[in-house]
Amino acid sequence: MSRQPLIRARGLHVSFVSRDATIAAVNGIDLDLNEGQVLCVLGESGSGKSVTLRALMRLNPKAKTVMRGELNVAGHDMMALPESKLPALRGKVVSMIFQEPMTALDPVFPIGRQIVETIVRHDGVSKADARQRALDLLDLVQIPSAKMRLNAYPHELSGGLRQRAMIAMAISCRPRLLLADEPTTALDATVQIQVLLLLRQLQEELGMGVVFVTHDLGVAGEIADRVAVMYAGRIVEQGSVSSLLARPLHPYTQGLLGATVQPGSRGARLTTIPGAPPDLRRPMQGCAFAPRCPQAEESCRAAVPEFCHPAPGRTVRCIKVMETL
Amino acid sequence: MLSYIARRILYMIPIALAVSLVCFLLIHLAPGDPIAAMVPPDTPPDVVAQVRSDYGLDRSLPVQFELWLEHVVHGDLGMSITRGRPILPDLIVASGNTLILAVTGGILGFVLGCVFGGIAGVCRGTWIDRVLLGAAVAGVSIPHYWLGMVLVIIFSVGMHLLPAMGAGPGTSSVWAWDWAHIQFLILPALTLCVIPAGLVTRTVRGLVSDIMSQDYITTLRGKGLRWDGIARHVFLNAAPTVIAVMGLQLANLMGGSILVETVFAWPGTGSMLNDAIFQRDFPTLQAATLVLALFFVVLNLAVDLVQTAIDPRISRS
Amino acid sequence: MTAIPKDAGVSVAADAQAWEPENSYWRGVGRRLLRDRTTLVCSAVLLAILVIIVLAPWIAPYEPNVGRAIIRLKPIGFAGHVLGTDELGRDMLTRLIYGGRYSWLIGISPVLMAFAIGGILGIVAGFAGGKVNMAIMRVTDVFYAFPSVLLAVSVSGMIGAGILNVILSLTFVFIPPIIRVAESVTTGVRNLEYVQAARSTGASPLSIIFTHVLPNVLGPVFVYATGLVGLSMIVASGLSFLGLGVKPPDPEWGLMLSSLRTAIYNQPLIATLPGACIFVTSMCFNFVSDGLRTAMDVRA
Numbered sequence: 001m002s003r004q005p006l007i008r009a010r011g012l013h014v015s016f017v018s019r020d021a022t023i024a025a026v027n028g029i030d031l032d033l034n035e036g037q038v039l040c041v042l043g044e045s046g047s048g049k050s051v052t053l054r055a056l057m058r059l060n061p062k063a064k065t066v067m068r069g070e071l072n073v074a075g076h077d078m079m080a081l082p083e084s085k086l087p088a089l090r091g092k093v094v095s096m097i098f099q100e101p102m103t104a105l106d107p108v109f110p111i112g113r114q115i116v117e118t119i120v121r122h123d124g125v126s127k128a129d130a131r132q133r134a135l136d137l138l139d140l141v142q143i144p145s146a147k148m149r150l151n152a153y154p155h156e157l158s159g160g161l162r163q164r165a166m167i168a169m170a171i172s173c174r175p176r177l178l179l180a181d182e183p184t185t186a187l188d189a190t191v192q193i194q195v196l197l198l199l200r201q202l203q204e205e206l207g208m209g210v211v212f213v214t215h216d217l218g219v220a221g222e223i224a225d226r227v228a229v230m231y232a233g234r235i236v237e238q239g240s241v242s243s244l245l246a247r248p249l250h251p252y253t254q255g256l257l258g259a260t261v262q263p264g265s266r267g268a269r270l271t272t273i274p275g276a277p278p279d280l281r282r283p284m285q286g287c288a289f290a291p292r293c294p295q296a297e298e299s300c301r302a303a304v305p306e307f308c309h310p311a312p313g314r315t316v317r318c319i320k321v322m323e324t325l
Numbered sequence: 326m327l328s329y330i331a332r333r334i335l336y337m338i339p340i341a342l343a344v345s346l347v348c349f350l351l352i353h354l355a356p357g358d359p360i361a362a363m364v365p366p367d368t369p370p371d372v373v374a375q376v377r378s379d380y381g382l383d384r385s386l387p388v389q390f391e392l393w394l395e396h397v398v399h400g401d402l403g404m405s406i407t408r409g410r411p412i413l414p415d416l417i418v419a420s421g422n423t424l425i426l427a428v429t430g431g432i433l434g435f436v437l438g439c440v441f442g443g444i445a446g447v448c449r450g451t452w453i454d455r456v457l458l459g460a461a462v463a464g465v466s467i468p469h470y471w472l473g474m475v476l477v478i479i480f481s482v483g484m485h486l487l488p489a490m491g492a493g494p495g496t497s498s499v500w501a502w503d504w505a506h507i508q509f510l511i512l513p514a515l516t517l518c519v520i521p522a523g524l525v526t527r528t529v530r531g532l533v534s535d536i537m538s539q540d541y542i543t544t545l546r547g548k549g550l551r552w553d554g555i556a557r558h559v560f561l562n563a564a565p566t567v568i569a570v571m572g573l574q575l576a577n578l579m580g581g582s583i584l585v586e587t588v589f590a591w592p593g594t595g596s597m598l599n600d601a602i603f604q605r606d607f608p609t610l611q612a613a614t615l616v617l618a619l620f621f622v623v624l625n626l627a628v629d630l631v632q633t634a635i636d637p638r639i640s641r642s
Numbered sequence: 643m644t645a646i647p648k649d650a651g652v653s654v655a656a657d658a659q660a661w662e663p664e665n666s667y668w669r670g671v672g673r674r675l676l677r678d679r680t681t682l683v684c685s686a687v688l689l690a691i692l693v694i695i696v697l698a699p700w701i702a703p704y705e706p707n708v709g710r711a712i713i714r715l716k717p718i719g720f721a722g723h724v725l726g727t728d729e730l731g732r733d734m735l736t737r738l739i740y741g742g743r744y745s746w747l748i749g750i751s752p753v754l755m756a757f758a759i760g761g762i763l764g765i766v767a768g769f770a771g772g773k774v775n776m777a778i779m780r781v782t783d784v785f786y787a788f789p790s791v792l793l794a795v796s797v798s799g800m801i802g803a804g805i806l807n808v809i810l811s812l813t814f815v816f817i818p819p820i821i822r823v824a825e826s827v828t829t830g831v832r833n834l835e836y837v838q839a840a841r842s843t844g845a846s847p848l849s850i851i852f853t854h855v856l857p858n859v860l861g862p863v864f865v866y867a868t869g870l871v872g873l874s875m876i877v878a879s880g881l882s883f884l885g886l887g888v889k890p891p892d893p894e895w896g897l898m899l900s901s902l903r904t905a906i907y908n909q910p911l912i913a914t915l916p917g918a919c920i921f922v923t924s925m926c927f928n929f930v931s932d933g934l935r936t937a938m939d940v941r942a
Binding site: 095106118 | 543544550562
């Protein structure tokens with residue numbers, strides 16, 4: 001196993017620039033991931049988690065996106081790479097699966113052809129060999145009647161099967177890093193678990209690193225080794241999944257856990273986090289969560305809290321936590 | 326799939342019949358006695374009587390329609406008043422000429438439209454897009470009979486590069502694909518292609534722009550396809566609609582070629598229609614309308630079937 | 643040639659939005675229109691042309707049908723005749739101005755009449771549904787099976803030349819597409835929830851039509867109709883070009899184009915003037931129609 005980390009991001013900023021406004025979607029995050037590890041990025045809509053994921057392979061719309069900071073993925077300096085060299089990496093070294101397979105797959109191509117297309121593109125094998133590999137992949141992701149399904153169109157498959165097909169396409173060239181953007185959110189609950197287990201299984205078999213974006217704590221608990229909680233474009237807390245879920249330190253994480261429906265909570269009031277996420281078009285002073293935080297005070301609004309390390313492998317951005325150290 | 330085709334063809338039959346009915350009734354729009362609209366003025370009375378009974382002009386309208394339909398189905402489209410001979414053979418020759426013109430103009434317009442529309446769709450919102458869209462609107466707004474005249478003025482009268490009229494040297498109406506004939510084709514085809522080019526540009530632009538904003542384009546970028554791989558997907562997603570539009574355009578070019586053919590004296594169905602109108606040759610007018618309209622119906626059906634065949638999203642149950 | 647897009651109704655139907663507070667929507671439309679420079683310029687041009695042709699008797703320097711053979715086909719800038727003279731020695735500027743009256747008349751009236759007739763039929767079909775809808779739409783389909791120019795030419799060819807006949811045959815040609823669009827939009831609106839709510843409270847069909855359906859249907863159908871004006875002018879003038887429309891010596895742009903055809907050898911510029919007028923008018927109408935459609939499309 002190579003010593004070099006799979007992902008190393010320092011001070012990553014991503015903004016979208018348009019005629020009317022500049023949206024600071026990601027405001028300086030640091031990320032680390034080693035080979036074979038699973039990192040879950042947890043956050044609500046608008047937290048910047050999907051933008052971060054896409055930034056890892058520079059998939060955000062070229063015309064509007066401005067990125068700065070340091071980003072190293074699988075040994076490649078992503079900030080320095082020219083646009084023309086990126087397609088060679090995508091799908092081969094780094095692969096991505098998306099939330100809604102119905103719209104993420106081309107409706108006029110059978111799924112077999114879409115998988116073959118990826119294989120031929122990167123591994124240069126013949127169409128016949130690629131087709132055989134596609135067949136094996138469909139078996140690997142546990143799609144029944146794989147031979148028939150190769151010629152099926154996306155709309156002819158159920159949601160779960162579509163998502164498996166997309167997974168098959170993403171792992172077809174054995175990427176070292178798999179990026180997953182809420183792949184189970186659009187699925188029925190029973191199917192969700194199956195797909196999650198499948199992903200975990202594949203990750204172990206193929207030794208891929210995985211960055212998994214979700215808003216669902218349960219999912220994070222199921223599949224991740226480490227969790228990074230994002231809010232308003234910043235990572236507010238990071239740690240191993242067990243310690244973070246057992247002892248959340250950041251008020252936002254605490255709020256998220258408190259807002260989750262647990263067995264045994266019947267009859268008890270659900271705590272909610274009041275307010276709404278901030279408008280990312282306006283630059284923020286101080287801690288972005290302060291307006292909604294039950295523990296906020298003056299000093300919170302003065303400056304963006306720095307990282308502190310309350311325990312090995314744990315980082316938190318909160319003045320109150322820092323004070324307790 | 327086969328049953329779908331069969332059903333569509335079946336559905337076409339009542340439309341074809343209804344279209345025939347309209348064409349049949351056309352002759353009754355002409356002022357005066359229908360018989361005067363069907364035979365030359367100096368026909369001997371026994372011939373007149375024969376025609377009257379053949380077409381049942383003394384009997385009720387439905388019977389007349391039936392008799393007329395019988396004639397048509399057997400290939401008898403009537404006699405031209407001015408030329409004194411059966412219409413169908415002349416119509417076939419003329420249709421061939423119009424087909425040459427329409428297909429050439431159609432292909433030209435199609436190619437231009439796809440290229441401009443594709444560029445505009447990819448560059449949506451930029452100045453390139455605005456210029457191309459403006460050109461497309463201008464193209465659709467040009468009275469093509471005027472454009473024909475302008476082109477003749479520039480290339481024929483002004484520069485003596487191309488001939489102004491006709492479809493070939495001399496009076497022979499046999500077409501050949503040599504320069505002597507093709508040079509007659511250039512200006513009319515160019516004139517004819519402008520409106521379809523404009524229409525196809527707008528359609529393709531809308532389609533391409535739509536497709537480029539779809540989620541699966543992000544997936545394709547995400548799996549490392551370069552612009553050529555992505556273009557293939559865009560193309561195949563746009564193809565069904567573009568082909569449908571082009572098919573309809575071709576049909577319209579065939580049916581609506583009269584104005585361009587008049588300007589260039591191109592011996593096609595349009596000229597035939599024009600002459601028929603002026604010589605008050607109503608049988609020819611009716612026959613030409615019928616043939617062109619039926620051709621339009623059949624072409625519509627063909628476009629429908631092709632579209633269904635290549636677009637997997639359309640249900641064929 | 644020119645085709646009336648078959649699926650126009652579908653996209654237009656999508657424009658029939660659920661009801662919004664009247665002033666905010668229309669004010670939004672107005673604002674977007676004012677920002678659209680192309681539409682503004684084209685509207686101004688159209689307005690200018692309209693004013694000129696309406697004021698023809700007071701503005702035109704000469705009589706349109708009076709010519710002096712001695713000054714046949716004089717070029718642009720000739721003494722006393724800014725735009726030259728035609729093949730019968732008549733002043734071009736005057737003929738163009740008066741010709742505009744006829745061209746605009748035969749170009750716009752068919753669309754207006756088709757809008758009225760087709761609109762009513764389409765709304766009835768869309769609202770009534772069932773057998774009435776089927777009857778109207780099947781008949782529409784049959785006429786849709788003809789290319790528009792062909793139908794116009796054939797009908798005109800049969801009933802003869804003349805202004806009224808041109809207007810009649812073109813109205814006839816444009817009624818089917820407007821029926822289609824109106825029916826499609828009406829069906830879309832009819833199924834919207836607020837209409838169903840009104841029906842459930844027992845409001846009479848007529849009142850529903852007037853208060854809810856009409857305002858939302860007339861807009862998109864009107865915009866579609868404006869898109870037809872450009873085409874109508876070209877075809878109407880085209881019919882005159884073929885001799886099926888306005889009769890000489892009355893001036894009309896298409897007719898003038900036809901009679902000046904032989905002049906392309908000595909005065910090419912003059913021969914093309916009437917066509918340029920048709921082109922400019924048609925293009926402006928098309929741009930304005932496009933601008934209207936974009937301004938009214940809230941989703942854009």
